Amino acid sequence: MAVVTMHRVNICALKKDRKRIxxxxQRLGVVEVCDSQGGEQFExxxxxxxRTIFEKNAQQARQAALILDDYVPxxxxxxxxLEGRKTLSLADYDAYSAERDEVLRVAYRLTALEKEIAEKKADIIKLEGQIEALSPWLALPVSLRYGGTKHTAAFIGSVSEEMPLEAIYARLAEAAPELDAVNxxxxxxxxxxxxxxxxSHKQQAQALEExxxxxxFARPASLPPLPPAEQQHVLEGEVLAAKEAIEDAQNEIISYAGTRNAMRFMVDYFTLRGEKYRMLDKLAQSKHTFVLSGYVPVTAEKLLRERLELNFDAALEFYxxxxxxxxxxxxxxxAFSAPVEGVLESYSLPAKGEIDPTGIMSVFYYILFGLMLSDAGYGLLLVLGCGLLLWRFKNMEEGTKRSLRMFFYCGISTVIWGILFSSYFGDVVNVVSKTFFGNEVGIPPLWFNPTQDPMRMLLFSFALGIVHLFFGLSIKFYMLLKAKQFKDALFDVVFWYLLVGGLIVLxxxxxxFSQIMNVPFTLPALAGTISSVLAGIGAVGIxxxxxxxxxxxxxxxLKGLYSLxxxxxxxxxILSYSRLLALGLATGVIASVVNQMGSMGGKSIFGVILFVLVFLAGQAINFGIEVLGAYVHTNRLQYVEFFGKFYEGGRRKxxxxxxxxxxxxxxxxxxNG
Structure with a gap:
């Protein structure tokens, strides 16, 4: 449980070794590179x-890989x-990198094919719309552009309502009585x-049009040159051609399925090269040398010195x-505490002068999580599930591995609390024995059953919360003593210990109080007198x-009174720790309700089937909800109650x-070159 000490490092080496260094x-991964400063001769x-080229190539390969995933899943x-990244041998690395030009050509071809498919699909939609628009005109033997002959005028269009032939003639006669030859x-x-x-006749064209x-009357929006039936045939041919082009493009994409791994390699390859060139921006360089500055953990100084000074003409300075x-x-x-580092990072990393609270936090984290879930059956599921995944997928990413380890330890804690409270998927042992065997048998708790004695559980939750909070204050006390701020340690910690602790003892x-809270004991009056004096000293001091x-x-x-x-x-x-009771009871009660619902079928084949189905579905849902609730509320108790007593954070990773x-x-x- 420590914050690793960081040193600044300056590396000065020959420019000819720049790329190799x-x-x-990059392979060692122990130096955070900063902007380097040099003299006037450095630039x-x-x-x-x-870097723009590398990023473009990486994006092109990434897009090509996604295309292959879409068409050839x-x-x-x-x-x-959970399988993690594949390990690439040196031979495969060299083989892939040697083919990067060809792979990029294929990547550009894949994106072009996808673009062609998208365009053809858009064309099909457009053509089908045109075909649909022609459907009312298929009986027309001439083009929609037809305007008549040498002696006649023709008007082709539509009226935006249902109008029989008689109605059309009647309306025309009413609008233009002089028309005498209209068809x-x-x-x-x-x-x-x-x-x-x-x-109509040419001479009456204007009157007919009016x-x-x-x-x-309105003319069609689109006027193709061919008669509608012929135009429809042409459009259908274009649709067919577009579909064939799409099929050809899809088949060509599928033919490149073997390049998937090469595409993925190129994503990583150009990402690494881009990152390396980004580091070049931070170097101070002269004609023959360069200077690199950064931060390095003290634990990696020896390794860094050995790798660079023994293999290159390089000088290293640590300070x-x-x-x-x-x-x-x-x-x-x-290994026990590291899994909860992610919880701390989600809040904030320690500021200067602060300790790493992960070690102490991990103990309380596992205890509180297990207490909220508090069912041995659910805990066993966590232990077995996380344990099997950790054993099966040894190559998984470190972040995922840490999360699974955290829930593994949380599962162990849950099993312990479940045994102490006699909760095994709720009361499944009692229900099964009573329903299907006619004789109720149960596993007695090693401590007590919270559902039968909730007040005792509430008191224990408060007591655990007080210990948790006082541990936070003790960390603050330690940090103040370490910083030689002895007065602050007295004023900001000891006085609060006296006040809060004195009031609790009082x-x-x-x-x-003992009667109301069902406390099985009462401290002597002398203890109350002493604690009241100590609490008074603490209050006056604050x-x-x-x-x-x-x-x-x-x-x-006035500010002192506000502090008080x-x-x-x-x-x-302290009251916030009542959530330990609430979540613990919720887990057991809901699980028991699920068991009771499952046993409603009685002692029969149907009853057994019903119980199994209800048990599996109900317990799975309850397990998921309660694990999520325990995770959220455990984090909250760390972030708000525990960290609120001593921790600020604020530095970067x-x-x-x-x-x-x-x-x-x-x-x-x-x-690699």
Missing amino acids: LEEL KTDTAEA EKKSLLAS VDILTLSKEQTCVMAT AMRAIG DPAEEEDVPVLLKNN ALATPQ VLTGGRESRNWFKRI YNISGYLSD FEPFAVNTKYYKFKEDVS
């Missing part, structure tokens, strides 16, 4: 153009995401529109960072010192220049 640093290199198990043919008739073709417009520097944070914990010495930053005594006392008001915050924090890839892990001896 950067590759070595920076702008690699933006090269891989057969993966449900747990494939109207209805092509299609529907409730939405009536498609017609009207003809009359047609008077009844709502303490300046006080004002934003030094990154690297945590180091044992309450336990009060018979009324009032006098809570506003000590103010020189004005009146303001100091924080006693309500301690009360709120150590992010070394390393091999950050998505698909492959490269072996140590990989080198």
Whole structure:
């Protein structure tokens, strides 16, 4: 449980070794590179153009890999995401990198094919729309552009309502009585529109057109050159051709399925090269040398010196960072505590002068999680599930591995609490024995059953919460002593210990409190008297010192009184641990209800089947809900109640220049141009 000490490092080496040194640093992954400063003879290199090319190539390969995944899906198990990245041998690395030009050509071809497919699909939609628009005109033997002959005029269009032939003639006669030679043919008739073709002598064309417009006549929006039936045939041919082109493109994409791994390699390859060139921007370079600056954990200094000074003409300088520097944070914990580092990182990493609370937090985290879930059956499921996954997928990513280990330890804690409270999938042992064997048998608790004695569980929750909070205060006390702030340790910690601790002892010495809270004991009156004096000393001390930053005594006392008001915050924090009772009871009660529902079929074949189905479904749902609830509320107790007593955080995570890839892990001896 420690924050690894960070040193600044300056590396000065020959420019001819620059690429190899950067590759070595990238493989080691122990240096966070910063902007390097040199003298007047040093300058920076702008690699933006090269990095843009690498990023473009990586994106192209990534897009091509996604295209192959869409058209040629891989057969993966449900747990494939736990398999981690594949390890790539040196021979495979060299083979893939040698073919990068050809692989990029295929990548561009794949994206072009996908674009072609998208365009053809858009064309099909457009063509089908045109075919649909022609359907009312298929009976027309001439083109929609037809306007008549030398001596006649023709008007082809539609009226936006249902209008029989008699109605059309009547409306035309009403609109233009002078028309005496008009022929109207209805092509299609529907409730939405009536498609017609009207003809007349050339001399009456204008009158006919005006009359047609008077009844709502409008020409088609699209006027293809061919008759509708012929035009439809042409369009259908184009649709067929587009579908064939799509099929050809899809088949060609499928033919490139064998390049999937090469595409994934190129994503990692160009990502690494882009990252390496990004580091070049941070180097200070002269004509023959370069300088690299960064942060390195003290535990890696020996390794770094051996790798660089023995293999290159390089000089390394290690020294303490300046006080004002934003030094990154690297945590180091044992196998028991390291799994909850992610919980701490989700909140914030330790600030300067703060300790790494992961070790202490991990103990309380596992205890509190197990107490909230508190069912041996559910705990066993966590232990077996996480244990089997950790055993089966040894190559999984470190973050996933830590999460599974955390839930593995949480599962062990849950099993222990479940045995203490006699909760095995609720009361499944009692229900099964009574329903199917006629004789109720149960496993007695090693301690007590919270569902039968909830007040006892509530008191235990409060007691555990007080221990948790006091541990937080003790950490603050330790940090203040370490910083030689002895007065602050007395004023901000000891006085609060006296006040809160004194009030707790005073309450336990009060018979009324013991009776109300069902406490099985009452402390002697002398203990109450002593604790009240100590609490009074703590309260007076807080009032006098809570506003000590103010020189004005009146303001100091007012601020001290406001600080004393924080006693309500301690009360709120202690009451917040009642969630341990609530979640623990919820787990057992809901599980028991599920068992009772399953046993409603009685002692019969049907009853057994019903019980199994209800048990599996109900317990699975309850298990998922309660595990999620325990995780959320355990985090909350750490973040709000525990960290609120001593922890601020605020620094950033150590992010070394390393091999950050998505698909492959490269072996140590990989080198690349």
